[in-house]
Amino acid sequence: MIKKISKFSTIFITLAxxxxxxxxxxxxxxxxxxxxxxFNGFTLKWYLQIFKxxxxxxxxxxxxxxALLATAIxxxxxxFIALAISSLKQKHRQLVIFLxxxxxxxxxxxxxxxxxxxxxxxxxxxxRYTMLLAHIFFCIPFVVLSIMPRxxxxxxxxxxxxxxxxxxxxxxxxxxxLPAIKVGIISGALIAFTMSIDDFIISYYxxxxxxxxxxxxxxxxxxxxxxxxxxxxxxxxxxxGLLITLIYINxxxxxxxxxxx
Amino acid sequence: MKKITNLFLISLFLFILSSCxxxxxxxxxxxxxxxxxxxxxLITKFEEENDVEVxxxxxxxxxxxxxxIKMNRTSFDIAIPSDYxxxxxxxxNLIKEIExxxxxxxxxxxxxxxxxxxxPKSGDYIPYFNGTLGIMYNTKNIKNIExxxxxxxxxxxxxxxxxxDAKIGMYxxxxxxxxxxxxxxxxxxxxxxxxxxxxxxxxxxxxSYTSYGxxxxxxxxxxxxxxxxxxxxxxxxxxxxVATDEENDINFSYYAPPTNNYWLDGMVIPKDSKNYxxxxxxxxxxxxxxxxxxxxxxxxxxxxxxxxxDYLRSDSEYDYLTSNPYYDPSMIKxxxxxxxxFLGVDYMISLEELFTKSKTK
Numbered sequence: 001m002i003k004k005i006s007k008f009s010t011i012f013i014t015l016a017x018x019x020x021x022x023x024x025x026x027x028x029x030x031x032x033x034x035x036x037x038x039f040n041g042f043t044l045k046w047y048l049q050i051f052k053x054x055x056x057x058x059x060x061x062x063x064x065x066x067a068l069l070a071t072a073i074x075x076x077x078x079x080f081i082a083l084a085i086s087s088l089k090q091k092h093r094q095l096v097i098f099l100x101x102x103x104x105x106x107x108x109x110x111x112x113x114x115x116x117x118x119x120x121x122x123x124x125x126x127x128r129y130t131m132l133l134a135h136i137f138f139c140i141p142f143v144v145l146s147i148m149p150r151x152x153x154x155x156x157x158x159x160x161x162x163x164x165x166x167x168x169x170x171x172x173x174x175x176x177x178l179p180a181i182k183v184g185i186i187s188g189a190l191i192a193f194t195m196s197i198d199d200f201i202i203s204y205y206x207x208x209x210x211x212x213x214x215x216x217x218x219x220x221x222x223x224x225x226x227x228x229x230x231x232x233x234x235x236x237x238x239x240x241g242l243l244i245t246l247i248y249i250n251x252x253x254x255x256x257x258x259x260x261x
Numbered sequence: 262m263k264k265i266t267n268l269f270l271i272s273l274f275l276f277i278l279s280s281c282x283x284x285x286x287x288x289x290x291x292x293x294x295x296x297x298x299x300x301x302x303l304i305t306k307f308e309e310e311n312d313v314e315v316x317x318x319x320x321x322x323x324x325x326x327x328x329x330i331k332m333n334r335t336s337f338d339i340a341i342p343s344d345y346x347x348x349x350x351x352x353x354n355l356i357k358e359i360e361x362x363x364x365x366x367x368x369x370x371x372x373x374x375x376x377x378x379x380x381p382k383s384g385d386y387i388p389y390f391n392g393t394l395g396i397m398y399n400t401k402n403i404k405n406i407e408x409x410x411x412x413x414x415x416x417x418x419x420x421x422x423x424x425x426d427a428k429i430g431m432y433x434x435x436x437x438x439x440x441x442x443x444x445x446x447x448x449x450x451x452x453x454x455x456x457x458x459x460x461x462x463x464x465x466x467x468x469s470y471t472s473y474g475x476x477x478x479x480x481x482x483x484x485x486x487x488x489x490x491x492x493x494x495x496x497x498x499x500x501x502x503v504a505t506d507e508e509n510d511i512n513f514s515y516y517a518p519p520t521n522n523y524w525l526d527g528m529v530i531p532k533d534s535k536n537y538x539x540x541x542x543x544x545x546x547x548x549x550x551x552x553x554x555x556x557x558x559x560x561x562x563x564x565x566x567x568x569x570x571d572y573l574r575s576d577s578e579y580d581y582l583t584s585n586p587y588y589d590p591s592m593i594k595x596x597x598x599x600x601x602x603f604l605g606v607d608y609m610i611s612l613e614e615l616f617t618k619s620k621t622k
Contacts, residue, residue: 034503037484069273116332126334208335210291210316220319224297224476225499 022239029232034225047237049230056230059217062128066213067196070135075189077136078143082184083177085144086151097148103141111138112205119206126208134206135196142195143188150184288313290539293329293340293531296321300559307546313539330355336533338540341389344381344525345436348603351384357530359385363541366548373591376565379523379600386527387544388565390557392494393590393598394440394524395517397482399489403427407514410489414518415445418491419464430481430490431465433473435616436601436609438465440522441491450522451602458615465619473620483513493524494587498561505581517587523598525565563589 029047032040051057085096103111115134124130158180162172178185200215207216214234221227292299296319304315318335320326323346330340330350342350350356361367367387369377376388396417398406409424410417417423418431418441432438440450442461452458471487472478479496481487483504497515504511528547530540546552550568557564557573561582564570570589573579582588590596 033507035480035507037480038509040507068271116334120332120334208318210318210335212319220296220321222296222321222476225503226297 025232026236026239028229029236031229034229036229046229046233049228050234050237053228053230055212056214056217056228056234059212059214060234062211063197063213063215066128066132066135067193070132070139070196071189071193074136074139074143074192075185078140078188078192079147079178079181079185081140082144082147082151082181083173085148100141100144103138104145108199108201112202115202116205126206128207128209128211131203131207131211131213134202135199138199138202139192139195142191143185146188146191147181147184150181154180288536288539290315290339290536290543291335291337292317292543293326293335293337294319295341298341298526298560300556302559303547303552303556306552307543310546311539311542315543327355330531330533333533336535337531338534338536339543340529340531341526342529343601344379344527345601345603347381347384347386347527347529350529350531351381352603355532356384356386357532357534357537359387359530359544360541363538364545364548366545366550371566371568373565373567373570373589375523375591375596375598376525379598380525380527381600381602384529386529387548389526389528389547390495390560390562391523391525391565391590392562393517393587393593394437394491394493394522395497395515395587396489397479397492397497397500397513397515399482399485399487399513401512402485402488406488407516410516415441415520417489419445419468421468424488427488428471428486429468430472430474430478430487431468431470432478432491433475435612437491437493437522438616438619439612440601444518444520444522447520450599451604453604453608458612462615462619465616466622469622485512494590495560495562498582498588501581501585502561515585515587517590517593519593519595520597521590521593521599523590523596523600525600 028036030042030044032043032045050060081100085093085100088096112134115137119126119130119133124133154177158176159172162176163169167175198215200219203213204216204219207213212220214231218227218231221231290313292315294317299317304317307313308315318329318337320329323342326340326342327346327349329335330337331353340356347356364387372388373391376391380386380388396410396415398410400406403424403426406424406427413420413423417427418429432441439458439461442464443450443452443457445464446457446460448457448460472481474481474490476496478487478490479492479500482490482492483500492515494515494517497513500513501511528544530537534540547556548566550566550572553564553566553569554572557569558579564573570591574583587593590598
């Protein structure tokens with residue numbers, strides 16, 4: 001009995017710790033007061049405010065633009081890099097994989113500051129393009145990492161088989177290899193997107209020109225008078241969007257399973 | 262494959278969309294500012310009047326400003342650091358001279374005597390806002406807190422016996438905490454003397470504070486989680502404006518002891534400015550009485566411009582600001598002011614070490 005209770009309470013406490021902060025943000029997004037410490041009544045005005053608040057709206061657009069573009073570019077680059085790595089000899093392959101994993105293990109702040117130094121050394125003008133470049137840079141290793149296992153699982157001879165059956169080199173890659181590693185590419189793209197959309201430290205060091213994404217916007221506004229609760233509303237929208245997507249995917253998966261049965 | 266191409270196109274479109282609005286104007290003026298430290302209506306007005314685009318980068322500390330200017334990630338045309346940082350920037354040749362003949366609205370006699378006397382001595386700058394360091398307190402929790410604080414001044418932050426049950430907050434910043442402690446011990450806040458610093462260190466060490474904080478101190482005083490805390494005047498006025506706007510009960514107040522650290526923020530032109538002329542235009546624009554008033558009213562801090570302060574005092578609409586006797590530092594009776602000077606990087610590091618040591622009990 002005690003074992004059962006302790007099991008239940010552990011799960012409950014863990015879930016509570018995970019979900020209470022999210023619930024608080026949702027709650028604050030419908031709070032009429034500007035301040036998080038007092039509740040003045042229910043309102044939905046902050047959801048409209050997202051579009052009215054010029055700097056916040058711009059920051060959100062920037063975040064999404066950077067995230068999507070960085071995801072697209074790093075997915076394409078990462079796929080090619082993974083293909084190239086898999087064609088290397090065992091010894092070299094391990095070395096390149098090791099080099100690929102280094103930036104992942106590295107602390108964000110080290111990456112951020114070193115990128116800043118490199119960019120200023122190259123004489124680049126800081127702003128949207130340096131931030132985009134930095135995001136692409138730190139997304140690529142994750143894409144490569146998630147594609148590599150798929151390539152390993154693939155039958156080594158399938159490329160040769162495709163060539164024997166009359167494919168050109170490009171056709172063989174497009175029609176045989178890419179479909180085989182599709183799952184890896186998609187999961188790599190998703191990881192890249194998540195990494196990019198919630199990155200703060202690297203963005204903070206590689207931006208300039210007043211170009212800010214959502215996280216750097218929050219940082220400069222936190223504890224200030226014009227920290228608009230519209231930011232909570234935006235967070236809530238993201239959470240809800242995610243929740244709905246997950247529910248949809250799960251329900252769809254269930255109905256598929258039922259059909260199969 | 263098609264999906265990936267679509268995704269790419271959508272993101273490219275978003276990226277281009279997000280860069281729309283840029284480059285429509287002839288010139289751009291880059292401003293390095295604290296978060297929420299200018300009335301954004303004025304920016305729009307300036308943009309329209311001069312057909313330029315103003316790009317503001319917001320940072321959260323003087324040190325971040327220094328780093329931005331020194332690294333030259335963006336060439337800023339205007340920056341608004343505080344007194345000691347202006348000093349430091351000037352000493353390291355990171356700011357340009359201001360050509361005062363180009364400023365039509367500039368009149369030295371229009372600045373308060375305090376600003377002229379205690380502003381940084383090196384470097385060219387135009388005073389922006391000024392204020393004091395003080396004690397913000399919650400008026401509800403403890404009886405007679407106001408008279409006690411006014412009687413003892415800085416001592417209430419360093420003597421447990423004066424307000425035994427009070428929850429006290431301290432700035433989590435070595436320079437500010439030491440300033441309060443030095444002023445309590447009647448020592449200059451710019452002392453480099455080891456013995457003086459030791460005295461201040463002991464005062465800090467002997468106290469146990471409920472919390473060390475930054476901007477959150479003011480919130481904790483408003484909510485009553487703290488009874489009193491060391492804050493800058495600006496923090497208090499920020500809370501006051503929010504409470505007034507939302508028509509909440511105001512149960513907090515501010516006291517600036519006469520021996521005080523007077524602070525002054527000023528506009529400077531960093532050395533890498535590419536729009537020297539436009540920077541002057543902007544400074545001139547901010548000095549115009551009408552604009553300075555609307556800025557002071559929005560920010561809520563005291564302006565060092567005497568005509569602006571006279572106007573605010575004459576209009577009953579601003580009573581909620583001006584009725585506090587500590588609003589305008591130049592009106593505080595018997596003010597014995599001193600402002601921070603830049604005392605070198607080594608000093609800052611050793612002060613930081615002392616402060617960290619004082620926090621560990």
